[in-house]
Amino acid sequence: MRRVAVVGAGMTLFRHRMLETGKEMAFEASRMALDQAGLDIKDVDSVVLGSAPDAFDGVHMKGEYLLDGAGGTRKPYTRVFVGGGTGVFVPIAAWWQVASGVADIVLVVGEEKMSPLLPHPQYAFWSIFDPILERPLGVTLLWIFSLEMRRYMHVYNVSEEDIALVAVKNKRNALDHPAAQLAANITVDDVLKSEPICWPVKRLDVSPTSDGAAAVVLASEDVARRITDDPVWITGVGWNVDSTYWTNRDLCYPEYLEKAANMAYRMAHISDPKKEIDFAEVYDPFDYKELHHMEGLQLARRGEAPKLTREGVTQRDGDLPINPSGGLLGVGNPIAAAGMMKIAEVFWQLRGEAGKRQVKKPVRRGLAQAWGDLMQVGTVVIMER
Amino acid sequence: MTKVAIIGVGYSGYAPLTPHMSFKEMMFEASKRAYTDAGINPRTDVGSFICCEEDLWEGISITDEYVPDQLGGAQRAVCTVSDDGLVGLINGYMQIKSGLTDVVVVESHSKLSNVLSQGDVTRMSFEPYYERPFLTAETAVALEMRRYMFERELDDDIPAMVVAKNKKNGLGNPRAPYSAILSMDEVLSSPMVCEPLRKAHIPEPADGCSVTVLASEEKARILVDQPVWIRGVGWFSDTPWVSQRDFSKAVYAEGSSKMAYKMAGVNTPAKHFDFIEVDDSYGYKELQHLEALGVYTKENIKRAVEVGETDLRGPLPVNPSGGKISLGDMVEANGLVRVVEAVLTLRGQGPRSLRGAKHALVQSWRGPPTASGSTVILEV
Amino acid sequence: MESKKTLPGTPITGAEWENEVYSFRKHSVQLRYAWDAGSAVSGFLEGLKEGRILGRRCNRCMRVLVPPRAFCERCFRSTDEWVEVKDTGKINTYSVSYVNNDASRRDKPLIVAVIEIDGASPGMGFLHVLGEVEPSKVHVDMKVKAVWKPRDERVGAITDIKYFKPLEV
Ligand SMILES: [Zn+2]
Numbered sequence: 001m002r003r004v005a006v007v008g009a010g011m012t013l014f015r016h017r018m019l020e021t022g023k024e025m026a027f028e029a030s031r032m033a034l035d036q037a038g039l040d041i042k043d044v045d046s047v048v049l050g051s052a053p054d055a056f057d058g059v060h061m062k063g064e065y066l067l068d069g070a071g072g073t074r075k076p077y078t079r080v081f082v083g084g085g086t087g088v089f090v091p092i093a094a095w096w097q098v099a100s101g102v103a104d105i106v107l108v109v110g111e112e113k114m115s116p117l118l119p120h121p122q123y124a125f126w127s128i129f130d131p132i133l134e135r136p137l138g139v140t141l142l143w144i145f146s147l148e149m150r151r152y153m154h155v156y157n158v159s160e161e162d163i164a165l166v167a168v169k170n171k172r173n174a175l176d177h178p179a180a181q182l183a184a185n186i187t188v189d190d191v192l193k194s195e196p197i198c199w200p201v202k203r204l205d206v207s208p209t210s211d212g213a214a215a216v217v218l219a220s221e222d223v224a225r226r227i228t229d230d231p232v233w234i235t236g237v238g239w240n241v242d243s244t245y246w247t248n249r250d251l252c253y254p255e256y257l258e259k260a261a262n263m264a265y266r267m268a269h270i271s272d273p274k275k276e277i278d279f280a281e282v283y284d285p286f287d288y289k290e291l292h293h294m295e296g297l298q299l300a301r302r303g304e305a306p307k308l309t310r311e312g313v314t315q316r317d318g319d320l321p322i323n324p325s326g327g328l329l330g331v332g333n334p335i336a337a338a339g340m341m342k343i344a345e346v347f348w349q350l351r352g353e354a355g356k357r358q359v360k361k362p363v364r365r366g367l368a369q370a371w372g373d374l375m376q377v378g379t380v381v382i383m384e385r
Numbered sequence: 386m387t388k389v390a391i392i393g394v395g396y397s398g399y400a401p402l403t404p405h406m407s408f409k410e411m412m413f414e415a416s417k418r419a420y421t422d423a424g425i426n427p428r429t430d431v432g433s434f435i436c437c438e439e440d441l442w443e444g445i446s447i448t449d450e451y452v453p454d455q456l457g458g459a460q461r462a463v464c465t466v467s468d469d470g471l472v473g474l475i476n477g478y479m480q481i482k483s484g485l486t487d488v489v490v491v492e493s494h495s496k497l498s499n500v501l502s503q504g505d506v507t508r509m510s511f512e513p514y515y516e517r518p519f520l521t522a523e524t525a526v527a528l529e530m531r532r533y534m535f536e537r538e539l540d541d542d543i544p545a546m547v548v549a550k551n552k553k554n555g556l557g558n559p560r561a562p563y564s565a566i567l568s569m570d571e572v573l574s575s576p577m578v579c580e581p582l583r584k585a586h587i588p589e590p591a592d593g594c595s596v597t598v599l600a601s602e603e604k605a606r607i608l609v610d611q612p613v614w615i616r617g618v619g620w621f622s623d624t625p626w627v628s629q630r631d632f633s634k635a636v637y638a639e640g641s642s643k644m645a646y647k648m649a650g651v652n653t654p655a656k657h658f659d660f661i662e663v664d665d666s667y668g669y670k671e672l673q674h675l676e677a678l679g680v681y682t683k684e685n686i687k688r689a690v691e692v693g694e695t696d697l698r699g700p701l702p703v704n705p706s707g708g709k710i711s712l713g714d715m716v717e718a719n720g721l722v723r724v725v726e727a728v729l730t731l732r733g734q735g736p737r738s739l740r741g742a743k744h745a746l747v748q749s750w751r752g753p754p755t756a757s758g759s760t761v762i763l764e765v
Numbered sequence: 766m767e768s769k770k771t772l773p774g775t776p777i778t779g780a781e782w783e784n785e786v787y788s789f790r791k792h793s794v795q796l797r798y799a800w801d802a803g804s805a806v807s808g809f810l811e812g813l814k815e816g817r818i819l820g821r822r823c824n825r826c827m828r829v830l831v832p833p834r835a836f837c838e839r840c841f842r843s844t845d846e847w848v849e850v851k852d853t854g855k856i857n858t859y860s861v862s863y864v865n866n867d868a869s870r871r872d873k874p875l876i877v878a879v880i881e882i883d884g885a886s887p888g889m890g891f892l893h894v895l896g897e898v899e900p901s902k903v904h905v906d907m908k909v910k911a912v913w914k915p916r917d918e919r920v921g922a923i924t925d926i927k928y929f930k931p932l933e934v
Contacts, residue, residue, distance in 0.1 A: 013774035028773035060509035100482035120868035146860035247890035407803025444798035454838035
């Protein structure tokens with residue numbers, strides 16, 4: 001197993017609707033990542049792209065369409081896909097190309113252009129459901145997440161106020177992120193009084209739909225030592241997918257995420273994640289998901305994440321900063337690009353390049369995680385200085 | 386680093402219609418066969434599952450949601466590679482090479498019979514601003530076919546001979562639903578779709594599922610008597626813009642084969658292989674691909690077809706399985722379907738004339754409008 | 766990253782979009798599919814037409830799977846037999862939806878729930894909607910019962926059950 005480093009990262013603004021096409025956004029993020037690594041496209045051996053459902057763009061085989069924007073022309077190029085978990089999975093698929101010795105430098109691109117779909121990007125999510133058993137009921141993505149949120153609240157006796165604290169923290173953190181779409185100073189009361197969409201989910205509990213792209217460059221140890229004094233190593237990768245039948249699982253706890261995390265912890269030789277992980281970018285398309293995921297990652301005991309949040313442990317200056325970037329709730333949620341934004345954030349934090357977002361304590365090891373499908377996929381990457 | 390072998394193959398469907406089973410049940414059947422073939426239990430012995438599929442061919446967005454259960458992959462490392470099945474196999478190869486795991490399952494399937502809007506789905510794969518207003522799969526193919534035949538000075542009879550050869554090869558393959566005795570004249574008198582492309586050139590859609598089990602050398606030697614080794618892999622894309630391609634050659638096949646040859650140490654591809662499985666869409670693609678693979682040249686490809694060098698009993702059998710022309714178009718499964726054929730042939734379970742074959746090449750193309758493809762070199 | 770004052774990208778405002786300040790190419794398409802339901806789901810739909818909820822039992826782990834499937838994902842083997850379960854159950858979790866699937870607001874909120882069907886194995890939930898109850902009266906673990914469409918209106922679809930209603934009042 002060869003060692004694999006991250007040597008550069010880049011991203012576009014995240015906004016509800018962008019003038020740039022998907023190709024153009026992929027290009028901008030890729031160019032910035034290559035520039036930070038001091039590399040040119042001719043140095044790149046292979047390109048891996050991540051992008052979520054084709055239904056958003058109205059383009060079939062979207063990976064082929066985005067190919068030239070992502071720098072894949074006349075190169076080995078492919079697209080991988082695990083729903084919302086894709087953003088953190090693309091670097092994993094690039095990792096095994098470098099670790100196996102097949103490639104030395106891989107460009108990793110996450111792109112999402114959700115805005116083209118009319119009347120609303122949410123409509124694409126109707127087509128993710130079982131066409132025979134679920135779609136006839138008029139099911140929406142919001143249903144299943146609110147069902148999960150309700151179950152989590154019920155089993156661990158978590159209040160809507162506890163959950164709202166996450167939205168308050170992340171939107172405030174995002175005030176320092178130059179890409180942010182929904183950065184704001186809000187209160188718990190603002191969240192509780194925001195319009196109910198699918199109770200218990202309210203407007204301010206949810207991340208927005210977004211356009212955007214983000215990219216990183218991975219390199220083998222030889223290359224990384226040659227081009228940078230400051231490589232960040234990928235020391236653990238893990239992913240796991242649970243059964244399709246989401247109504248047959250207890251939604252109070254993400255077992256698949258625990259398994260994905262354990263796969264990554266084993267590889268990174270981590271036995272006590274709570275002590276050994278310095279900070280984490282966990283997937284927060286909804287505020288309750290940050291809590292849910294902290295528990296699945298075993299950064300908190302089951303039902304304990306709300307308490308840690310109340311005590312300020314997860315703030316940027318806390319003992320275990322969670323989502324110092326501002327997360328999906330604050331920076332925005334162009335799905336595959338949002339996961340890649342988390343990878344980029346861990347990279348910048350570990351290099352001390354996060355500027356006003358830099359967490360207070362010294363950090364050596366960070367974790368990025370994403371989640372998706374029918375509340376079913378966990379993807380985890382661990383990075384170290 | 387470890388060598389990687391294919392230790393099990395399975396399939397189901399391979400028919401124009403499969404109304405008796407859902408895509409899940411089709412996958413369950415194919416994977417059960419592959420696991421039995423490899424002698425493994427998917428719940429305990431597999432480190433990773435890879436599935437190759439595209440949302441709009443399934444009619445389900447984020448279609449990887451519906452994958453794990455029927456493969457034995459619930460609460461396991463499962464992912465989708467949105468590409469041809471052969472690229473999925475290559476990713477499985479790299480997972481094992483990297484030391485991440487020692488057994489990987491790769492699956493791909495087609496339920497094209499369930500897609501009532503096949504033309505609309507294909508049109509949606511064209512670039513929306515410049516290309517989609519004009520192009521369909523057939524027009525894009527015909528443009529390339531015309532230019533390739535012009536540059537090689539090929540008459541209509543050459544692609545027709547390829548179609549006739551592959552239809553006939555399929556007659557010996559129990560898995561090939563579209564095999565037939567078809568004369569060159571019958572190909573040439575089939576209805577014109579988009580000049581010079583005729584109906585008989587176009588592979589017919591089929592349903593089907595293919596599953597392969599890959600293993601590290603250590604595992605392979607414990608589990609099976611007859612591992613088929615993966616000696617080289619390559620994948621490559623040309624420009625996505627249809628009008629900016631060099632229609633005279635398949636750049637993606639050239640790029641992917643060069644990568645695979647380098648890895649496998651193959652210097653003279655024209656002499657290395659006992660048989661070859663290549664994408665043979667529309668007849669002319671078989672020729673364009675053989676050139677790109679360096680097996681034939683633009684000077685000798687025409688003669689090779691005319692004198693039957695690539696026939697089943699010729700010096701270099703090409704598509705002994707009957708190819709896409711006989712097996713049917715199974716979209717993202719096409720590449721993996723051919724891996725299954727090549728593995729069975731290398732094990733002596735294919736055409737009688739190929740018993741004892743040791744070296745095979747499998748090449749695949751993602752179909753119109755893409756210029757993306759992959760190559761794998763197999764050996765027993 | 767901080768040295769880069771502004772990141773690439775050109776946002777379009779709502780007003781610019783409404784007024785089509787920039788060019789757009791519009792494409793409307795209706796893709797049609799006919800999914801083969803397969804043996805397990807076909808049997809399930811036939812059962813619904815008759816007003817019965819059917820599951821499949823795996824004789825190794827002894828679970829009764831609802832909705833039914835041809836294979837057990839835990840044991841990785843074919844399931845063994847049909848089992849009729851009850852059309853009652855208890856609410857595992859629920860939610861109140863104020864929006865449609867295209868994000869537009871509903872005229873009237875809709876209560877959705879995962880219902881653990883009586884006679885299926887523990888945890889075997891089922892997605893459906895609730896009726897004849899106010900949102901404020903619903904609670905986790907509430908007992909509910911299916912309300913079926915009249916026999917001559919049932920077509921073999923999940924919507925042959927109109928909704929579930931509380932058993933207790
Ligand atoms: Zn079982």
